[in-house]
Amino acid sequence: MAPLDSPFLAYPQRPASFAATLGATVVVIPHPDDEALGCGGLLALLRQAGQPVAAVLTSDGSQSHPHSQEFSAVARRELRYAELRHALSILGVEESDDNVRYLHLPDGALPTEGQPGFAEAAAQLAGFLREKQPATVLVPWRRDPHPDHRATSQLVAAALAQLPQPPRRLEYVVWAWERAAPDDLPRPEEAVSFQLDIAPVLAQKQRAIRAHRSQLAPGIITDDPSGFLLSDSMLAHFAQPTEVFLEAPTA
Template structure:
């Protein structure tokens, strides 16, 4: 079996939460699915919350398609579970406000009325994070476009992107510059463990359902978090 590796980011600027925030008193993470916020920004959220920063997570979809073949976990039960997982995960990271937009999994919007809906949840002058446009997932790309549209209409914001699945794809190279932040924090590990439906065998009756391999989980918990200028 091939050893999993994330794209190298040694040349990126090493920062902590205070450095990335650069005096901003609000941090907003736009997450396509419950767990993306922890995988991509869990350490940053924990550090920022500890600094007293106003931290918010906006989850765009309900994540119900992770186990489409399960009989034991039909859509309403899985949606409720993933909402609970996100709430539990954020409680491990600190005082973080959570908002659910409730769009269907794999149908995240990239424009229209949702832009104003999201903008209303983003405080003035916030550091605004979204998934990277290069991520090979339709919802991640849609959220990147949505965030870019919002950021263009809000010059008060600082918009950066966090890659998830693109970190595993050397054929999708990152921009030449970016920021890296240490991810090795116990709060992030505790938060990721809360996403049981995605990280464990909680759902036993869908062999084709999504479960992140333990090796990949370890990489996201030990390799730096990455933030790119869109």
């Protein structure tokens, strides 16, 4: 689906100043690069408005190039963690140890509700949210067509259920731009959908995307021809001056 054909681009637009109304925010990220792709503009706008932003990475990011011999699984994990920290710093997000939490769950095999490790991960996430007390949580769209993104959405839902006063939840899209089946798209009754104007920080977002060098051609892990790289068509969706968000309607 080409960007100009996307149903997301029919959503109403909100101004960049909307970001300042969200307050302190935690972004929950399935893989390093999802934060820059899906909501990097919003993160930059939040920081410009002086709002605190913290981050949680659910997967270890190690499986983008699983057959590499030059980069072990540990080396791939550490490379992607470093790329995440770099991208966050470009967006203005403090990258200290107490501001970025790693759940270290297996890339490509995040547990879903009822599976081993799910309850423990949800409890860790709930603990981080209690510590940070955000007004808003950013999380992948619940039916974003990648299993780790859907599992991350479930983890957030389970963590929020443990809080006496859950924060506002905004969902961002990554793979739904290209891979969404009709049933993956939001229905009118389940989400208020909008585009956010990120034109003032679009260049900053693009720099954050480029910080994920291992995921961009020609890549820096060169001994795994089957490894994952973001395609030009995929990247085109995130070169636009808007980002898409969805929020459950209030009662």
